[in-house]
Amino acid sequence: MPKLSQFSFPKDRLSGRELIVVAALALILIFLMPPLLPGFRLDLLHRYLALAIVALGIDLIWGFTGLLSLGHGIFFALGGYAIAMHLKLQVPATASSPLPDFMALYGVTELPWFWYPFYSFAFAVAAVVVIPALLGALLGYLVFRNRIRGVYFSILTQAAIIVFFNFFNGQQKLFNGTNGLTDFQTLLGFPVRDAQTQYWFYILTVIFLALAYLLCRWLTMGRFGRLLVAIRDDEARVRFSGYNPTSYKVLVFAISAALAGIGGAFFTLRTGIISPRAMDIAFSIEMVIWVAVGGRASLIGAILGALLVNFARSLLSEQFADIWLFFQGALFLIVVLALPTGIVGWLRTEAPNLIAKLLGRPQPVATYPELEFNPEVQYEREVLQREDK
Amino acid sequence: MTPILEIEDLTVSFDGFNALNHLSFQMQAGELRVIIGPNGAGKTTFLDVITGKVKPTQGRVLFKGRNLRRYSEDQIARMGIGRKFQTPRVYLNLTVRENLELAVARHKGVFATLFQPLSREERDRLHTLIDTIGLRPKANFPAGLLSHGEKQWLEIGMLVAQSPDLLLVDEPVAGLTDEETHLTGELLVALAESHSIIVIEHDMEFVRQIARTVTVLHEGSVLCEGSIETVQNDPRVIEVYLGAPLEESPSTQQP
Known part of the structure; x- marks a missing residue:
């Protein structure tokens, strides 16, 4: 009997083997990569792993649920700002003012009220997750309850990101405007820019990426995940089956926003700066490209896409400084036209046949519906056999 | 009455x-x-x-x-x-079984869908239904591969699954x-x-x-x-x- 493996969805439960693979990859990233890679490359790898967490969130809402958000930079930036505000409050004892340095420049004499809670590390860490999630849930609720979908949803996310960009860009006294928050000193007493501290951040990034992967895997493997796909494919039908898609979409959007926030926070810790540029529209669109290249509705694809596209970008822009944008455009076109299911989708479906062909092996014959499974064909075969006797 | x-x-x-x-x-x-x-x-x-x-x-x-x-x-x-x-409206990327699973689940809330596995009674009903609509051999096929008639039947099955x-x-x-x-x-x-x-x-x-x-x-x-x-x-x-x-x-x- 032929196997149905190529039809089967990712498995229903996390197998022990998958957990071991995830753990092994995490350990390789944590222990093997740092000695192997030069510092500059490790820095890049760290950044891109943080971006991979964002890509998982994009995959969850776009790949699985079919909501194309072009405004995830908002949540990325909010996560970054949340942790950066805590860092900016670690004012060295030698400083002339107890306020974050930029505030003195703009003549601020008293800390704005909403900065106070960020003195607490625990609050800042919670804010990295909770603020993007709450904002995502609120925006999502307003949009999805009114049944705004498809391209209208995408346009709304673009509008939202412009609003947030302008707000952060214009508030010199509150957020240092265009320059953003930078020049971090210490976190919990450790010097932030120290190599050892950065290594700890790197380890945490890897662990959070693994956790984010497992979370998304858990969300998408059961009935919940099937329902997300059902919403993507035929939302009206989902309603008539008695499900209210709004609550599902709100939850997924909030989780996706929280993942973007976590990614943004780790990215900020590595780069040492968060500015309104994280809310550039182009950056939010890039996030979608990572997922498209890697493979929609494939979690591995999202991670791979984020790493590959970004490494390709850094390699290409080192060699040929100006052509990256053209290359990125071409990459997107190729994916849309030739690899609609992304790299992982291609590996799953077409690559095995191609390899078999190159090796000169016979290709499997595809029959529809598969003859071996068709009861009518089986019945006819039995009849024929009986007649033969 | x-x-x-x-x-x-x-x-x-x-x-x-x-x-x-x-x-x-x-x-x-x-x-x-x-x-x-x-x-x-x-x-x-x-x-x-x-x-x-x-x-x-x-x-x-x-x-x-x-x-x-x-x-x-x-x-x-x-x-x-x-x-x-x-026109038959089934979820083409889900298998026959998965289509029916979504319909048969009695609790349709977000958290029930996330945390509650199908009850024994629901699973039994699912299996009876697959037989009733005659799609047992194709239970693990994506619905997109079914013929027009089979899709119609699957949708009727999903309907009945909602009881x-x-x-x-x-x-x-x-x-x-x-x-x-x-x-x-x-x-x-x-x-x-x-x-x-x-x-x-x-x-x-x-x-x-x-x-x-x-x-x-x-x-x-x-x-x-x-x-x-x-x-x-x-x-x-x-x-x-x-x-x-x-x-x-x-x-x-x-x-």
């Missing part, structure tokens, strides 16, 4: 055009009712109003005595009204072969033993196979109602239907 479905003086207008026009309708629990009518008679709008997709401009729809106006589609579905669409009290079925045999049509008819008659069913259909041969009471819609109102013979001999029906007696309409002629 309260009728399972009662529609009083229902008008639905789209930009001034009355798709339904002061329509009144009643049906008792356990009935299998067929609704026929020429194109544009308002048959699909009629189902849209019952399932909450369209809200009445005027009049009320009562399901087991409850006014449906303030409920959304998913709430109405959970109250026990299931709908089968004209609704009232089933609304829109042109279930459009595009099916004669054999499939006959089997679908038997399936509906079997279902009618435990459900109330409204079937919208054009195919008169099929209507004769399953119908007990027929309601004829014309220009958004009920034209007449009664047994298939009464309806076929009603001069008003003959007039609106092709201007010719139903017996002689081309679709019903046997080869």
Whole structure:
């Protein structure tokens, strides 16, 4: 009997083997990569792993649920700002003012009220997750309850990101405007820019990426995940089956926003700066490209896409400084036209046949519906056999 | 006894055009009712109003005595009204089993879907249903690979899986072969033993196979109602239907 493996969805439960693979990859990233890679490359790898967490969130809402958000930079930036505000409050004892340095420049004499809670590390860490999630849930609720979908949803996310960009860009006294928050000193007493501290951040990034992967895997493997796909494919039908898609979409959007926030926070810790540029529209669109290249509705694809596209970008822009944008455009076109299911989708479906062909092996014959499974064909075969006797 | 479905003086207008026009309708629990009518008679709008997709401009729809106006589609579905669409609407990227799983789950909330596995009773019902609709050998096929007829059956299975009290079925045999049509008819008659069913259909041969009471819609109102013979001999029906007696309409002629 032929196997149905190529039809089967990712498995229903996390197998022990998958957990071991995830753990092994995490350990390789944590222990093997740092000695192997030069510092500059490790820095890049760290950044891109943080971006991979964002890509998982994009995959969850776009790949699985079919909501194309072009405004995830908002949540990325909010996560970054949340942790950066805590860092900016670690004012060295030698400083002339107890306020974050930029505030003195703009003549601020008293800390704005909403900065106070960020003195607490625990609050800042919670804010990295909770603020993007709450904002995502609120925006999502307003949009999805009114049944705004498809391209209208995408346009709304673009509008939202412009609003947030302008707000952060214009508030010199509150957020240092265009320059953003930078020049971090210490976190919990450790010097932030120290190599050892950065290594700890790197380890945490890897662990959070693994956790984010497992979370998304858990969300998408059961009935919940099937329902997300059902919403993507035929939302009206989902309603008539008695499900209210709004609550599902709100939850997924909030989780996706929280993942973007976590990614943004780790990215900020590595780069040492968060500015309104994280809310550039182009950056939010890039996030979608990572997922498209890697493979929609494939979690591995999202991670791979984020790493590959970004490494390709850094390699290409080192060699040929100006052509990256053209290359990125071409990459997107190729994916849309030739690899609609992304790299992982291609590996799953077409690559095995191609390899078999190159090796000169016979290709499997595809029959529809598969003859071996068709009861009518089986019945006819039995009849024929009986007649033969 | 309260009728399972009662529609009083229902008008639905789209930009001034009355798709339904002061329509009144009643049906008792356990009935299998067929609704026929020429194109544009308002048959699909009629189902849209019952399932909450369209809200009445005027009049009320009562399901087991409850006014449906303030409920959304998913709430109405959970109250026990299931709908089968004209073209089969199943989730093409999910397998037959997964399609049915979504329909069979009794608790449709986010957290139940995340944390609650199917109960034993739900799983049993799922397995019985896969056999009933004859798709056991294809249970793990993505629904996108099924034939048109099999998709129709899967959708009927999903409908039954919701265990609704009232089933609304829109042109279930459009595009099916004669054999499939006959089997679908038997399936509906079997279902009618435990459900109330409204079937919208054009195919008169099929209507004769399953119908007990027929309601004829014309220009958004009920034209007449009664047994298939009464309806076929009603001069008003003959007039609106092709201007010719139903017996002689081309679709019903046997080869």
